[in-house]
Amino acid sequence: MLCGGGKTLAAGPQRELLRDSWLRTNRKKIKELDCHGGVVIPGLIDCHTHPVFAEPRLVDFEKRIGGAGYEEIAAAGGGIRSSVAAVRQSSRGELSKKVLTALNAMLEQGTSVVEAKSGYGLTLEDEIKSLEAIRDAARQWPGEVVPTLLAAHVVPAEFKNREDDYVKLVCDEIIPLAAKKKLARYVDVFCERGAFTPEQCLRILLAARQNGLDTRAHVEQFTPAPLLLFLGFDPASLDHMDCVSPGEIAVLSGADTVVVLLPGANYFLGHNKFPPARQMIEAGVAVALATDYNPGTSPTPSMPFVMSLACTHMKMSPAETITASTINAACALRLQSRKGSIEPGKDADMAVFDVKDYREIAYWVAWDRCVEMVVAGRVVSSAI
């Protein structure tokens, strides 16, 4: 690979690249990076994360191991709402430190682009504070962060029995302010029993479009949803999709929307059922993978671990997991013109793995084999 100005200039067999006319006369200006026979892939793209939280959710973890259900966990002081209380009490600086720690852990394991959602603040101030924490952390991180407003994560406790008032707050105040401050590129919603109804979600996505923001949605994790109505908003991605139907798969195969699968959540919740990746891939749906990094259901920063789960539990091939974590994930963030593949004109973002065969990236479970990260043509992390 030949990089310059932060971009990939050429990629191919070494003998061919060395014949490059500019290179022949400027050989001395080149800094050579020897990958010692390892495997080089495009920097991984984690297109679905929730990094703005203060504490791990250990009550949930232990209660769930003991067989407790969602309601019992919430009654014991766990659940999403416990993360909300901690985020509201944290300063922007404290939160941004946590976000940066997570981003660095992701980078160490091969990730150079991260989509990061707010969603544990759930007031105007605390959602803006969360997005500012993402921006502050992103400025100190060499990779690229795509910020998403997820004010519609759950209805906060103080809006119990007046959920529509909260939806109105999201539409009329939180989305416009986040857009005005240029703190978010996307608006996301959690469409699920116990979160927001399809009708409420569609109202929020409409407000997003009216404020010039693109959309994405958490749908069909536990229950079916009217996907066609969501597709009307041209979402960049629909995420989870555990209970997608065959009819919906046929529609999605012709849509411009990427389906983001999050097997880390199924794994961590101890579920035996995983999203039907094979059916979707065979129907021609663009499938991406992401960690869903969050304190309740998927506390992992590791894309290689998720790729491994995709192979063992969703029967994706190792090659498909790389596609799903690079170019398809770039499409899920609409960054495919700059990110997601090693080709001339794109950003020179690469992950170097200390393995001999690309299939080993998904093969070694929970063993971090990423030894070097290059972002925009510069080495930003190296264990070589």
Ligand SMILES: [Zn+2]
């Ligand atoms: Zn999520």
